[in-house]
Every structure is written in structure tokens, then in C-alpha cells.
Amino acid sequence: MTLELPARLTQYAAGGGCACKVPPGELDRVLDGLTAGRATADLLVGVENGDDGAVVRIDGGRAVIVTADFFTPVVDDLRDWGRIAAANALSDVYAMGGEPLVAVNLLAWPRDVLPFELAAEVLAGGAEVAQEAGCHLAGGHSIDDREPKYGLAVTGLGDPDRLLRNDAGEPDLPLTLTKPLGLGILNNRHKATGESFPEVVEVMTALNRDASRAALAAGASCATDITGFGLLGHLLKLCRASGVDAEIDAAAVTYVEGARQSLAAGFVPGGSRRNLDWVRPHVAAQVEDDELVLLADAQTSGGLLVAGELPGHPVVGRLLPRAGGEARITVH
Missing domain, CATH: 3.30.1330.10 (PurM-like, N-terminal domain)
Structure with missing residues (x-):
């Protein structure tokens, strides 16, 4: 219609x-x-x-x-x-x-x-x-x-005995991401210019049902979805709840087409900047600041971040033993 x-x-x-x-x-x-x-x-x-x-x-x-x-x-x-x-x-x-x-x-x-x-x-x-x-x-x-x-x-x-919770992460578990990032940046570009991005709509309307079922089938007990606080923000909450640290391999993270170009053009939501400001004290970064903005980008209807390996989805990092004090995320 x-x-x-x-x-x-x-x-x-x-x-x-x-x-x-x-x-x-x-x-x-x-x-x-x-x-x-x-x-x-x-x-x-x-x-x-x-x-x-x-x-x-x-x-x-x-x-x-x-x-x-x-x-x-x-x-x-x-x-x-x-x-x-x-x-x-x-x-x-x-x-x-x-x-x-x-x-x-x-x-x-x-x-x-x-x-x-x-x-x-x-x-x-x-x-x-x-x-x-x-x-x-x-x-x-x-x-x-x-x-x-x-x-x-x-x-x-x-099933109360087979939930996915953000406080059930354990050291040495891989971290799997089930949807590409960059949705917030492309949505901000759409709002500013009126340009259409069909791939972004397709990603946002895709249910996380299959990923959730696959996580349970793989024996996972820890997961969270990546929405408004970005990958780094939701991972920090998971680390705090589970008493672990984490590392992210930035090169392993996938993005929707046009995310990097739109970042370079300045289409970054205020929410993504606020996310990065919040997590920055807890991040040890070996990458450029633009990479951190992408990892903190505020997603809408993003994917799951699962503590475990799911076939067909990229492993983007792993959980680590807590080194002491506040939770830390290393990005390399």
C-alpha cells in the first residue's frame, strides 16, 4: 500500500x-x-x-x-x-x-x-x-x-534450566555475532538524506529466532542482543554481570555495506557517541577511534552476541578471566 x-x-x-x-x-x-x-x-x-x-x-x-x-x-x-x-x-x-x-x-x-x-x-x-x-x-x-x-x-x-543470560559467561568462551553492525550509522544517514538502504531494512526485520535456537542447541547459556548500547556497551554489561573480561578482534566484525563510508561522511548518531563515552574508560584499544565508534554504534534490531560458537556466524572475540577490579574489554 x-x-x-x-x-x-x-x-x-x-x-x-x-x-x-x-x-x-x-x-x-x-x-x-x-x-x-x-x-x-x-x-x-x-x-x-x-x-x-x-x-x-x-x-x-x-x-x-x-x-x-x-x-x-x-x-x-x-x-x-x-x-x-x-x-x-x-x-x-x-x-x-x-x-x-x-x-x-x-x-x-x-x-x-x-x-x-x-x-x-x-x-x-x-x-x-x-x-x-x-x-x-x-x-x-x-x-x-x-x-x-x-x-x-x-x-x-x-526452560528455566536452559536460558540465555548475560550473567552466565565464562572465561575462554568464544564470542559469536549473528548480524552485521553499522545499522545506526546507516539509519542516521537515511534520516538526514532520505537515501534508502534495503540491506539495512532486511537485517533489522530479520528475526533472531534461528540464532537463539542454534545457541541453545550448541549448549550456550550466555547471550545478549546488540541494540541501542552497541556491541561494546552490551558486551560491557555482559562482562560486568558475568565477572569476566573480554577481547574483540575488530577485523572479524562484519558491517552492512556503506557503514564505513557513512561514518567518514559524519553520519554518526548521538547515541553511538554517548555509548563510546560510557565504555571508553573500560576499553584498552589497539585500533583507531573510528573503529571504536563502529563497535559502539547504536543498533536497532541487531543480532545476538553469544558466548559460544555458532556455525555460519563470525567469531569476533572471546571472554577472558577477570584481571581484577572493573571489567575490561581489549579491542585489537
Whole structure:
């Protein structure tokens, strides 16, 4: 369906996608003061390590995985935005080793500037991806807002003894990355210029389902998805939670076509710069600063970073024994 908007969709939001996340350092300071939501006998994963979803044991062999994710437009196509936002929200369940069961829509819409009828195309995109995932999509919540926002609240199921967690990493495990990086930089270029990047849309709308299942089949117990805090940011959180250090082989990391050229042209989201500022004190870099910007780039609906080897995906580093003190990441 072709729908006419008064202006390009991405122009109705100050930021775009997961680059709009609250900076990780600020989020840590707020969450550190919370006592509610900490893990208990039945709340297997709570707020303590900033994992991808909360996990509650409901009986011996089943656990409920709960998450929510929404953001402003990252592309100008209404349906593609819906597809990307849905794939991104579902990814949190896959990153925990679960299967999504049911989701509800989260929609904010500036009704005074964008006809509300256009929202139907966004919702249709979300429904398309939920159907692909075999996840029921039923109802949701909508509000009138200054900026358009869309996402899902998702409930999934998993085996409490076979979860993927960010606190289960062990020294000497390889690190596998299942999607290329550079999505934030290309999305920022799209927002600034209107250029289309079909490969980026294809990467962002691809489910992390197969990667999650492959990780479980390989016996992995530690993973996280790479979204708004970038590879370095999410890896730092994993290292802190697991009590390990890590090293990254920058040459082994793959990128979507045009990422390096777009970086050189200055299309770097503010979120990516903030990510690098946050992780820099914990990084020992043997590479140029531009390489670190790419590794800290704020991804939207990125891949999984798995502590383990998955056939068909690049090994980009490994976990190391903690050398003492704060977690450290060596990039070479």
C-alpha cells in the first residue's frame, strides 16, 4: 500500500530507533537505587544485570519471559517501521533463549499532524512479523503524543534450566555475532538524506529466532542482543554481570555495506557517541577511534552476541578471566 505523508516519517522524531535509548550510564545510576525487581527464588532474572527480559518460573520446567520495547521511526516507510519495531521487541525474548507467545501493541501518535489512519500501516507491519514468529498479537495501548512511537510488550516461554543470560559467561568462551553492525550509522544517514538502504531494512526485520535456537542447541547459556548500547556497551554489561573480561578482534566484525563510508561522511548518531563515552574508560584499544565508534554504534534490531560458537556466524572475540577490579574489554 502506498500512503502519502505530509513529510518524511523520520522527520517527525528528534531521534530514531534504539539510538533514542537513555544513555547507559544514566540508566545504571537510576536502576542502582531500586530494590524492587531483584531476582528471587521465582524471579529468575530481574533488574540487577540489565538483561534483555525478566524471567519468572511458573513451574518446574517452564518460565515466563516478559519484555517491552518501542521507539520512534527509524525509516520512512510506515510498514517497514512496524516490522522493524516488532522484530526488535521480539528479539528480547529470543535473546533470553525463549519463544514469544503473545504480544500487545504500544502506539503513540501525533494525531494533530499525522492522520491516525496511517497508523494502521504501522500496526500491519508489526502483525506481519508477529505472525512470522508464531506469536499472537492481540490489542494493546495507544496514546496521543508529539512524536510517533511504536513497539510491543511481549510475553514468551522458556526452560528455566536452559536460558540465555548475560550473567552466565565464562572465561575462554568464544564470542559469536549473528548480524552485521553499522545499522545506526546507516539509519542516521537515511534520516538526514532520505537515501534508502534495503540491506539495512532486511537485517533489522530479520528475526533472531534461528540464532537463539542454534545457541541453545550448541549448549550456550550466555547471550545478549546488540541494540541501542552497541556491541561494546552490551558486551560491557555482559562482562560486568558475568565477572569476566573480554577481547574483540575488530577485523572479524562484519558491517552492512556503506557503514564505513557513512561514518567518514559524519553520519554518526548521538547515541553511538554517548555509548563510546560510557565504555571508553573500560576499553584498552589497539585500533583507531573510528573503529571504536563502529563497535559502539547504536543498533536497532541487531543480532545476538553469544558466548559460544555458532556455525555460519563470525567469531569476533572471546571472554577472558577477570584481571581484577572493573571489567575490561581489549579491542585489537
